[in-house]
Amino acid sequence: MSLMDMANMKAVDLFCGAGGISTGLASAGFEIVAGIDIEAKFLASFKHNFPETLALNENVLDFSPAEFGKRIGIEPAELTLLAGGPPCQGFSKNVPRKYRYLEDPKNLLVKRFLDYCEHLRPKLVLMENVAEMKNGFGGQYTSEVVHRLEAAGYSVTHAVLNAADYGVPQRRRRAFFLADREGVALRVPHPTHLPSKSALPLTGEQGHVSVWDAIGDLPPVRHGEGQAVTNYATAPFSAYQKLVRNAGGSVKNHVARPLQPTQYERLASIGPGQGHADLPKHLQVKGGYSGAYGRLTKDMVAPTITRWVFHPGSGRFGHPVDVRTLTIREIARIQGFPDSFEFVGSFTQQAGQLGNAVPPLLAQRVVEDLLRQLAAQSASSTSVRRSNEIFSSSAGNLKLIA
Known part of the structure; x- marks a missing residue:
């Protein structure tokens, strides 16, 4: 060519x-x-x-x-x-x-x-x-x-x-x-x-991007809350945030899906990095995915996003700080979408779009x-x-x- x-x-x-x-x-x-x-x-x-x-x-x-x-x-x-x-x-x-x-x-x-x-x-x-x-x-x-x-x-x-x-x-x-x-x-x-990152001085490549490098500048929200348009919580503090952010200072799709009382209790009972095995006995479920009710940590690279990312029992999709699952915008960040990309449809439809997408x-x-x-x-x-x-x-x- x-x-x-x-x-x-x-x-x-x-x-x-x-x-x-x-x-x-x-x-x-x-x-x-x-x-x-x-x-x-x-x-x-x-x-x-x-x-x-x-x-x-x-x-x-x-x-x-x-x-x-x-x-x-x-x-x-x-x-x-x-x-x-x-x-x-x-x-x-x-x-x-x-x-x-x-x-x-x-x-x-x-x-x-x-x-x-x-x-x-x-x-x-x-x-x-x-x-x-x-x-x-x-x-x-x-x-x-x-x-x-x-x-x-x-x-x-x-x-x-x-x-x-x-x-x-x-x-x-x-x-x-x-x-x-x-x-x-x-x-x-x-x-x-x-x-x-030990090889960086010799090769010039960067280290893997962590969860918090990806989503840490987005404002905290409670489950079931959020606004159609919201401002960033902080100035960008990672190269990744600078890459994906909107120039106007606001972002869409940052709304958290409401949890059922038992779902909330499960996530609230464990800390970052923990999952189903760490739940109190009375809150554990039979069967399910190995990462069910898992919460992310700030310094980890996120696991694969699936179309079931909206459900806490489907994988390690719990927020590392807030007691909730990820918002659509946070999922989009982890999938490599720029903040200028706006998703439409119901929450579960948007989650399906993201789970099936090739990271841009x-x-x-x-x-x-x-x-x-x-x-x-x-x-x-x-x-x-x-x-x-x-x-x-x-x-x-x-x-x-x-």
């Missing part, structure tokens, strides 16, 4: 949901041409935050790639990047192994994504999925993804990336497939953050690294071409002198 192409970069987001990937791509300099998703409640936030972008509430299985291209006004080979995170329930480790099988209809959307790649022939492809997808079923889906993209003329690289290694305050491991049609052998994007900051940093690779390759090719031209010119002059 030439530097001129990089000045006019267009992207399409399949399975766009609320717009996690699109937000990251927009921050990296892309124009988002269109997004498509079957879930209207999730697409509502996408439309709200990308009002100039075509938002299609369609099932890609019923919407042919050719029809899609005509609808968005993109001819084959015109698009810079096609991105998407096909729904992954068939691969998820949350589904018991005995209920996972290769031809699960839930997994067909990965193949449909490849149909769109083969028809639209974008210069770049970015596909995200759960980490289990990469090696699941003996790696058969990975083999098919690589085979079909290579047959379509792409070079492909794939890896499982941890969002925390790219500045997102969350341990979230996801499989990424990155493909290029320009002949560049892409490498896995270099991490920008490291678990240990992760998408941004992955794509920015790819663009740097392409720019370096373009500059190297230009340098070689000029050297050849100079050599040819010099050789011709030598012949004339002789």
Whole structure:
């Protein structure tokens, strides 16, 4: 991809949901041409935050790639990047192994994504999925993804990336497939953050972003309380807060969901870092997740955000200071969304949007690294071409002198 192409970069987001990937791509300099998703409640936030972008509430299985291209006004080979995170329930480790099988209809959307790649022939492809997808079923889906993209003329690289290694305050491991049609052998994007700060003087990377570095400047609220628009509680005291904050000094979606009396009693009976095992016997529940009724600590990296983040019994989603679960804004911070992104819908719908989203900051940093690779390759090719031209010119002059 030439530097001129990089000045006019267009992207399409399949399975766009609320717009996690699109937000990251927009921050990296892309124009988002269109997004498509079957879930209207999730697409509502996408439309709200990308009002100039075509938002299609369609099932890609019923919407042919050719029809899609005509609808968005993109001819084959015109698009810079096609991105998407096909729904992954068939691969998820949350589904018991005995209920996972290769031809699960839930997994067909990965193949449909490849149909769109083969028809639209974008210069770049970015596909995200759960980490289990990469090696699941003996790696058969990975083999098919690589085979079909290579047959379509792409070079492909794939890896499982941890969002925390790219500045997102969350341990979230996801499989990424990155493909290029320009002949560049892409490498896995270099991490920008490291678990240990001891290596910083030598490498220049930053340490992982902690929970409090992510949300500590937001005002305290009681469960069931909060305001539609609220001011920040403090000046930003971390690089992450400076990165995501609004310039106007106020933020939305910082409202805490009300807890049932027993839920409140459970969270109030334990401290930061504690969980279900530390509850008084009379407050413990049978079964459930290992992190149920867990509270975060200020200095930890948050666990993976799920669509059930609104429920204290679904994981370690208790606030490290206030006796409550996280607000939508705090969840968005932990997911790497900027404060300018406003979520719409009910609280549980917004939680679902966030739990299913690709962290925008992760998408941004992955794509920015790819663009740097392409720019370096373009500059190297230009340098070689000029050297050849100079050599040819010099050789011709030598012949004339002789």
